[in-house]
Amino acid sequence: MSRRTTWIVVVAVIVVLAAVYVAVRGLPTAKQAEEAQQAFKAGMVTDIGGLGDQSFNDAAYRGLERAKNELGAEINVVESKKMDDYEPNLRSLADQEYDITWAIGFLMTDALNNVAPQYPELKFGIIDSVVEQPNVASVTFKEQEGSYLLGIIAASMTKTGTVGFVGGMDVPVIERFEVGYVAGVRTVNPDVKVLIGYTGKFDDPAKGKEVALAQFSQGADIVYHASGACGIGVIEAAKEKGQGFWAMGVDSCQHHLAPDNVMSCMMKRVDVAVYDVTSKVKDGTFEATHYVYGLAEDGVGPCDETSKHVPQEVLDKVNAYKEKIVAGELVIPATRVELETFTPPAL
């Protein structure tokens, strides 16, 4: 009895000791560490939505991958499990002397404000928020402009006269999506009803599906979402309802998730922004300013797959409005207050 127990304890201790030995031996040598320092390194920290959201975080990652291919950058992603992790996650990349570390999402504003000043020699970037630090580039988008064009498509294509919008959290970024979309719908046909719902989160496809199904049952036939990973559920809802029910995706092109039920996607070119700013770090032209990406900068707009389900005449209309916006003749409201005084333009 005692011998058996002793054996197992001895084996367990050996396993643990071996693990520690192996772990310590695995530490990189000074030479390896030096080599690692020489490469140009770009990293990002995702929101709790994480990679695989087919949306926002994935778009940012495409930007990094492009930096890897075109700039030879060494890239890395750290996914956040909890909000408490934002700071240590950002720090873990900065500690490895990443030339630029991206904070993906406005929820990381506070964390970046705390971390960036501690690494004055390194650069940081943040998407969807503005952090005023001498080593941080802030990137925001005119989501209302791209959403406006999707509103035009939705109002032109609806058969039931009712369309839906599913937002993640009711925060300024998502408000821009909602308001631009509603303005677009009103421009085409003020009688089209827009149902608006919020999931209250960004990481729960089941919740997105629930809200979308509710809107479909209230008569909507097209539902546009701006809700991160919740949107996977919105698209699933359209797919489940079948022919004649449509979802509109966001951030990345989400057409492949349900080719017959995704009408269009509002591309938010986080990838373009991430790549642009990262390349500026590489060639030494980085500026700690606030970059705004709109239609004119090709930062937002409907995806290429839109032409699959949307007829040319509608696309022509979309292009006409787009030109007006790019030319500065048409300003799209970005808040609900601005929407109240918005008068739909005539072509």
Add this chain to the structure above:
Amino acid sequence: MPKSGQGTKGPMERRTLLQREETRELFIPVVAVALALVLGAVLVKLGGKSPVAAYSALVRGAFGGVGNLAETLINVTPLIFTGLAVAFSFRCGLFNIGAEGQLIMGQVASAWVGFALTGLPAFVHMPLALVAGVAAGAAWGAVPGYLKARLGVHEVINTIMMNYIALYLSHYLVIGPLKAPGPLPVTPTIAPAARLWRFLPPTRLHLGVVLAVAAVWLVYYVLFRTTLGYEIRAVGQNPEAARYGGISVRRNIVLAMVISGGLAGAAGAVQVLGLQYKFLDIFSFTGYGFDGIAVALLGRNHPLGVLAAACLFGTLARGAILMQSIARIPKEIIGIVQATIVLFVAADEIIRRFIAPRRKAAPAAAAQAALNGVEGGADHGA
């Protein structure tokens, strides 16, 4: 379970260290952790990555340097509290799945007291904010405790439901009455006087870790050195016998849930007062409460066991960050390792059987069993 029963027989258990029940209690978790780490290594290997690099990143991420060590302790702190919370209720025979909700209420209450009062000196404000968090958690635990004691409503159901009430209530409060001006769903920042002292700048390590260790001692003292603790354990082991012995079962159930909730509330309080300085809408559960169940289980519901288990889980959580960042191992691997540990500990029969039948085969043991086989295994309790 005749086999394991056989294994626990014999007076030798009282003689040598390795054969005492306490030792076995200790060693099942150790074996579970070892097995889980091996499984994790296999998975990493299957994923085409190097287990060596993975675990060295984990070790380095958790213990490499003062900064990493501090972050590890920060991860450990709330788990000690929630682990104690769950363990304490277990001791009374109650399964408190509501630590999550009690923690949320603790966060909200501490944040509120932290920002709403101004001009107080730190030695008043900080304890006050802390007490508010503990009290809110305790109140949140008291409700299912009372329902269980008075109406016999099962605490598992109630605590789960109270979790959701807490989640959505906090959501309402932080976009409504307690919201700071501005776009984010967040409370105003708490007054500097309400903050827990960060004693190791520039790290974020704060007084919460000291409070957590103090709580371990306090829970140990209450459970094993006071009448209250004796009564609670008596109710947990056999309510009928406790009642026969003149102990009020109802009173102790409510008290156990109040104390359990208070401990979970303390977890929320230290997160807000030591780390975040505000309550940011959490959208979904933080997981500290649920991890607390695993910690209590792994720690065999003993305060010291909880301390050790919290250190392990906190280390894994912290190490997971650097495993991602340096070795590029997905954070889910650590989730699998944690789950495997819990699985092996919960299904400890697996490990017991792994030991017991062979034990029988060992000739020396068999001889001893034959010599002393009459004595019963009264100590095989868990």
